[in-house]
Amino acid sequence: MTTTSFNQGKGLGQPVGVAVLGMGTVGTEVLRLIAENPNAYANRIGGPIEIRGVAVSDLSRPREGVDPALLTDDALGLINRDDVDIVVEVIGGIEYPRELVLAALKAGKSVVTANKALVAAHAGELADAANEAGVDLYYEAAVAAAIPVVGMLRRSLAGDQIQRISGIVNGTTNFILDAMTSTGASYDDALAEATRLGYAEADPTADVEGHDAASKAAILASLGFHTRVSFDDVYCEGISKITAEDIEAAKEAGYTIKLLAICEKLVDEEGNKSVNARVHPTLVPNEHPLATVDKSYNAIFVEAEAAGRLMFYGNGAGGAPTASAVCGDLIGAARNKIHGGRAPGDNPYANQPIADFGEVPTRYHIDMRVEDRTGVLADLANRFANAGISLRTVRQEEDAENEARLIVVTHEALEKDLRAMVEELAALPNVKEVKSVIRLDS
Template sequence: MADQNNNATGSGNHTVGVALLGMGTVGREVLRILGEAETDFTARIGGRLEVRGIAVSDLSRPREGVDPALLTDDAMGLATRDDIDLVIEVIGGIDYPRTVVLAALKAGKSVVTANKALVAAHANELQEAADSSGADLFFEAAVAAAIPVVGPLRRSLAGDKVNVVMGIVNGTTNFILDAMDKRGASYDEMLAEATELGYAEADPSADVDGYDAASKAAILANLAFHSPVSFDDVHCEGIRNITADDIAAARSANCTIKLLAICERLVDDNGAESISARVYPALVPRDHPLATVSESFNAIFVIAEHAGRLMFYGNGAGGAPTASAVLGDVVAAARNVVHGGRAPGMSTYANLPIADFGQVRTRYHVDMTVQDRPGVLAEVASTFSANGVSIKTVRQEEGDDSARLVVITHHATERDLEETVDALKNLDAVKNVRSVIRMEGN
């Protein structure tokens, strides 16, 4: 920990040695804001922050305004140095950052990370290392950048029982789906525009296939339900197959389509609890708060037993918003270095099991093309009923030699719905099942 000779607790004379690991978009913003607001940070912390080293992958690359003497390509050596109290990790990736962060925590250094993939994969291992050494582990920026949701789940709602955390946690996919809804454009058109604007990477898989959102869902479920949840526990589907026709069908149902991360506490008929963590595109009613989240913004909707319904909204990505969340954690961690004490960690005391995805219940929007003849609707309805799925509404549109049939169900299990769709595909009356999209928020 810090040199105690430097410590005049609460006097502002204590210096907190900081190691910054990574100088990408977020790292540059963190360093810039630390420099511009140095006096404010000192006042908020009760001591001075001093960046004593910056780990980068390429020392030959020029970095304007950065003292070259601070730069090193030895992140491990920097993170475990005796004069370092606090490590800020914004490298990205999993394996190498895990090694460095674990070493820092075991050496008693508090860690602030924005690395969602790392936290989603190894949260409990990292927290155990922090607990063993008495260090802090902060990761507000790992979920939805500047939107404060990790802190409320760890602290503000610690005295409550959270039942649902549901939200839009990926700005790229929200931008694409929002634009498809507003303009009637295709997925490919909007992905190209998102790439041109810098919302999507050259390889957009992490975003559009739902992996980014799944990492965040794992973190949120872990925090909300006090149980170990990793990325591999999250059912994950992306938005590549969403078409302009799907968007139009959603509009006809007075809904919009959003990629949702859903973390839910489930209770079976015997009162036994389990956890569902899932990511997929879903129809959301237009009067639901999440339906109004536009462009690249994020929002997280929480339902707790006593607090009721809460929503957190704001910029979920970008250098400055992410740096804001990182620096909020830096202030909290540095205050603990100066004044003593620790932040609440991740508790997994409940240790609830992960529910089988087939038992998850929701509503469904089933869009199919059928023969245009008498008796078809009865055959389709009978197929739903035979598989235990109740129909709420049916909409039919006539074509030249076929009809489009859109069925919205009551709540049913994933397994029953899957069996229903398989049966529909084997009906002579059904030419094809165009799409099956879940419905949430109602």
């Protein structure tokens, strides 16, 4: 057993034993941060961190920056060692880490994880296991890496009432949309560039179809509204159908297209409360702070009753920023091991129903090609009026011969009514094509 040596200042307590599961980009950075700052960690915790072992799947692969004696392929054995107090899970995936995290919690070890997919899919089960054992489950790194939005929702804003959270929580899609906006590139070209630069994975599905953002939306909604919102509760639409033409139309109208995760508290006309979480491409007014978030940066906008509007901005991914969040959590969990107390955990006391997305008020930007004939606009305007959907802006311009381009921005209406309206429009002989439908955010 190798232990790092510490300059144990006055009053420092017993060492805290840590097991790290996984040694990919994040795990490697976590080990580096701990190894480079032993004094800082010991002083901030009140006792030194000692790495008891690092579980990896392939023992034969050379690993830098870690004593080979610490490596093991027996993750469960490592977790169950008596001298392990805290387990850091940075493997990724869902089923295998779920088993390991549950085993750790049941064995009375606090857990720090960066795994958004795991937390979004199994928050309730994991929280129950943590509560039963009286240990901590931390996951700051699961949403927007080092942007401390989890801690802010759990602690800083605990005395406030969150009304809405909206944010850019996926760097890959923001990189692609930003590239399309700034260069006029097509979706395919921007994705290729993102892949070339390492911003997109070989299989980009989880990012571009919004699944990654939906996991984060589920976590944010759960924390903000004290209600269990899981991945399956999140309406999710990705960016793969966004065209250069959509981007151009948005620009002309003063908007920037962003993939937003939106979490809202809703109250219907009868006063019934519910919560909604969704992910979709969104037209954001250029003057809104989220519109200017460029490259692969993340930003999260929180609206709270007393605090008003807050925004948090930074690197939402990457080994070092993610490790920063993991290590902040590790220090919190270690402090609790030494000084007692528990971190505020999953707390779904409000238990609000999840709104049917059809019943959620949204706003649409609809780009159509219509017959260029007298009466067409009047007919379409009547149909919107009959459906009870009022229009905010209408722009008509000549397109091709006998064809006009009609761009309609609606006021807020129920999602189901807007969707039905688009279906009705698409079926009309006067409407040659509904080119694109993108929701707006205020």
